[in-house]
Amino acid sequence: MAQGYSASPPTLRTSTVTVKGPKTAVQTVKSVYAVVTLDNTETGIMQRVQLEPRDEDGNPVHNVEISPASEIVTVNVTPAVVPRLLPVFPAFTGNLAPSLRMSASWTPRMLALVSPRGSTAPPAVFAEAIDVSRLRTGDHRFTTRVVAPKGATLVKEKEITVVVHVSSPEKAAAAAGAKKAPPSQPH
Secondary structure, rough: OOOOEOOOOOOOOOOEEEEEEEEEHHHHEEEEEEEOOOOOOOEEEEEEEEEEEEEEOOOEEOOEEEEOEEEEEEEEEOOEEEEEEEEEEEEEEEEOOOOEEEEEEEEEEEEEEEEEEEOOOOEEEEEEEEOOOOOOOOEEEEEEEEOOOOOOOEOOOOOEEEEEEOOOHHHHHHHHHHEEEOOOOOO
């Protein structure tokens, strides 16, 4: 079949066959093969093929008659899924108080995503939004689900852990200034 495609297991209309011939040859038959060629196939096939009696090692068995001698075989061929490693980012909603600033770190930073071959993968994936409107100074830890784009599936991790650090630049500057003030000198 064409590169980048995968095939479903073949299906046949008949699940049993009758084998006739000399007893020793009939007893040698352990399976029947229906050989299908999938060269450069991208959509699948439905074709009538000859059934071939085989021994336990997969070798052809001669001097036997199989009924039916041929069968229609169907094999579906679909684009193989291609995993892609994409960066993941947290999303935020709400607004911090005007006097506050925030930064964030998260893990993992990359996630594997599978989508059908030929589909366009987004440049990144995003986690569900975290509301920051009620956060105060300090570190805040969240675990949030990652949203896979339509038609795609995340391979393993489906969540990220986000640490949001909220600070007050004015309080930090005031604290730094208070630490640097020289001690008072008596007069």
